Amino acid sequence: MSALPPLTLILGGARSGKSRRAETLIAAVASGAAVPPVYIATSQCFDAEMAERIALHQQQRGAGWETVEEPLDLAGVLGRDFGGRPVLVDCLTLWLTNHLLADHDLEAESTALIAALQRCGGPVICVSNEVGLGIVPDNALARRFRDAAGRLNQAVAAVSQRVEFVAAGLPMVLKSPTLVSL
Amino acid sequence: MSALPPLTLILGGARSGKSRRAETLIAAVASGAAVPPVYIATSQCFDAEMAERIALHQQQRGAGWETVEEPLDLAGVLGRDFGGRPVLVDCLTLWLTNHLLADHDLEAESTALIAALQRCGGPVICVSNEVGLGIVPDNALARRFRDAAGRLNQAVAAVSQRVEFVAAGLPMVLKSPTLVSL
Amino acid sequence: MSALPPLTLILGGARSGKSRRAETLIAAVASGAAVPPVYIATSQCFDAEMAERIALHQQQRGAGWETVEEPLDLAGVLGRDFGGRPVLVDCLTLWLTNHLLADHDLEAESTALIAALQRCGGPVICVSNEVGLGIVPDNALARRFRDAAGRLNQAVAAVSQRVEFVAAGLPMVLKSPTLVSL
Numbered sequence: 001m002s003a004l005p006p007l008t009l010i011l012g013g014a015r016s017g018k019s020r021r022a023e024t025l026i027a028a029v030a031s032g033a034a035v036p037p038v039y040i041a042t043s044q045c046f047d048a049e050m051a052e053r054i055a056l057h058q059q060q061r062g063a064g065w066e067t068v069e070e071p072l073d074l075a076g077v078l079g080r081d082f083g084g085r086p087v088l089v090d091c092l093t094l095w096l097t098n099h100l101l102a103d104h105d106l107e108a109e110s111t112a113l114i115a116a117l118q119r120c121g122g123p124v125i126c127v128s129n130e131v132g133l134g135i136v137p138d139n140a141l142a143r144r145f146r147d148a149a150g151r152l153n154q155a156v157a158a159v160s161q162r163v164e165f166v167a168a169g170l171p172m173v174l175k176s177p178t179l180v181s182l
Numbered sequence: 183m184s185a186l187p188p189l190t191l192i193l194g195g196a197r198s199g200k201s202r203r204a205e206t207l208i209a210a211v212a213s214g215a216a217v218p219p220v221y222i223a224t225s226q227c228f229d230a231e232m233a234e235r236i237a238l239h240q241q242q243r244g245a246g247w248e249t250v251e252e253p254l255d256l257a258g259v260l261g262r263d264f265g266g267r268p269v270l271v272d273c274l275t276l277w278l279t280n281h282l283l284a285d286h287d288l289e290a291e292s293t294a295l296i297a298a299l300q301r302c303g304g305p306v307i308c309v310s311n312e313v314g315l316g317i318v319p320d321n322a323l324a325r326r327f328r329d330a331a332g333r334l335n336q337a338v339a340a341v342s343q344r345v346e347f348v349a350a351g352l353p354m355v356l357k358s359p360t361l362v363s364l
Numbered sequence: 365m366s367a368l369p370p371l372t373l374i375l376g377g378a379r380s381g382k383s384r385r386a387e388t389l390i391a392a393v394a395s396g397a398a399v400p401p402v403y404i405a406t407s408q409c410f411d412a413e414m415a416e417r418i419a420l421h422q423q424q425r426g427a428g429w430e431t432v433e434e435p436l437d438l439a440g441v442l443g444r445d446f447g448g449r450p451v452l453v454d455c456l457t458l459w460l461t462n463h464l465l466a467d468h469d470l471e472a473e474s475t476a477l478i479a480a481l482q483r484c485g486g487p488v489i490c491v492s493n494e495v496g497l498g499i500v501p502d503n504a505l506a507r508r509f510r511d512a513a514g515r516l517n518q519a520v521a522a523v524s525q526r527v528e529f530v531a532a533g534l535p536m537v538l539k540s541p542t543l544v545s546l
Contacts, residue, residue: 011349011350012496013294013315013495013496013497013514014496014497014500014510014511014514015496015510015511015513015514015517015518016494016513016514016517016518017518018497049504049507051253057312094521121193122202130195130198130349130350130497131195131496131497131498131499131500132194132195132196132197132198132497132498133195133196133312133313133315133316133377133497134313134314134315134316134317134319134497134498134499135313135319135324135327135328135498136196136313136317137498137499138447140231142499143231145499146196146197146499147196147197149197149199150198150199150350151197152199153197153198153349153350153351154197154198154199154350154351156350157350157351157352158351163350165349165350165354167375167494167517167528167529167538168373168375168494168514168517168518168520168521168529168538169517169518169521169522170344170521170527170538170539171538172529172536172538174350174352174353174354175352191532193531193532195380195497260406312377312380312409312531312532313377314376314377314378314379314380314500315377315378315494315495315496315497315498315507316495316496316497316499316501317495317498317501317506317509317510318378318495325413328378328379329378329379331379332378332379332380332381333376333379335379335380335532335533336379336381336532337379338532339532339534340533342509344530345534347531347532347536354536356531356532356534356535356536359532
């Protein structure tokens with residue numbers, strides 16, 4: 001790829017290398033640019049486990065990024081003018097979890113996010129977890145979250161020009177302008 | 183694709199858009215036909231959560247389908263003469279769950295289903311969940327179900343001419359007459 | 365494929381057919397050879413469920429393999445001279461589980477394994493589970509294992525020349541010398 005499309009979705013499991021893949025795509029286009037790419041972190045630091053995970057991600061990403069922390073109002077942040085700099089949203093699944101914990105309407109929040117993504121011009125890369133490939137969870141809350149996460153991934157994929165599924169650090173391209181259907 | 187092969191398998195996670203993908207494949211060949219495609223629903227309506235899910239699927243599917251509800255005897259239904267109309271089985275995982283809850287022999291039921299699929303002529307599209315990509319479940323019943331579901335998916339894939347894996351509403355083709363191995 | 369590269373990784377879920385796929389790749393190059401391929405089994409037989417699973421795998425594999433059982437010291441076994449015979453390691457996830465249960469340092473063990481894989485010359489095929497595509501597990505130990513398993517898969521994929529993701533017995537190629545990026 002020589003340039004990023006307006007919207008890209010990187011899907012994958014836990015520790016699949018999806019954040020790293022997104023950073024690689026951005027680094028490829030951002031190198032040599034005068035202004036840094038933007039990292040929008042949706043994680044909230046509740047405990048030591050989460051703090052360690054956040055620190056590891058920051059270390060992997062390296063310097064040269066502007067970081068914006070926003071656990072809930074992604075649509076608001078995406079409305080800012082980033083002057084055409086590439087934006088990485090990491091990740092949609094934590095953002096959805098934050099709204100679940102705050103007892104917000106997940107469908108309404110998702111709809112507002114999709115609208116903001118379509119308005120913002122990009123280039124934006126969203127990272128998101130695929131969480132629906134295990135056994136049906138025992139508790140109803142987990143099932144409700146799984147449904148909402150799956151619906152959100154479908155909706156973001158539908159408005160994205162490029163979608164990848166990452167496993168073991170390697171991308172499978174699900175959607176791209178040059179992909180031929182078989 | 184200009185025509186459906188005798189047997190197609192659509193695999194995917196929860197809320198991955200696999201049912202919708204199957205409906206799209208059928209709509210593409212069924213449009214303009216004088217007779218409606220057949221929808222075989224295997225779900226059983228135990229509670230409000232399930233009722234809501236069934237209603238949502240019906241609404242997405244729209245009119246123009248003949249619906250057959252059959253939670254257990256899929257082999258029997260597939261033995262009927264549908265006159266060449268496309269048939270959508272949604273889904274194999276719920277059918278297997280129903281047999282598990284009824285304490286039936288999952289291997290014997292799966293073998294009988296495969297035989298019926300091979301006899302029926304098609305075109306049939308089976309939708310099924312991939313459930314083996316999470317952490318090993320704590321309880322033995324869930325592990326037994328996971329094994330049976332994985333074996334069933336393998337067996338159905340082996341007799342299908344086309345197999346797709348759907349994520350975020352987008353298909354990856356695992357098997358098709360035109361697919362070149364790399 | 366006419367020959368196996370030095371290192372191949374076969375990823376997949378439970379009962380996805382990943383072991384069978386690895387055996388097929390080895391059988392294709394080993395047929396007609398005077399010496400048998402090597403099967404390195406990492407499973408430990410704790411209970412009846414595991415014994416049944418091991419027996420089933422042995423039966424599917426058939427005769428004509430030399431079997432080495434090694435639950436922990438994979439690096440040591442890979443240091444032996446197998447005279448260029450193809451080696452199947454089945455599987456990395458059970459090996460990691462064994463080290464978790466023995467309270468070993470998973471990161472140090474993984475680093476040593478990667479070094480041994482790179483030294484050994486091959487051809488070696490490693491089978492491994494993808495376990496990060498379900499809902500976040502409730503307990504911290506499962507989350508720690510999921511993280512370690514994902515990191516190991518990424519590291520093995522990075523040093524492998526060929527990587528496949530298997531679902532329903534069918535491979536998707538994630539990495540190969542002939543794969544064109546889209």
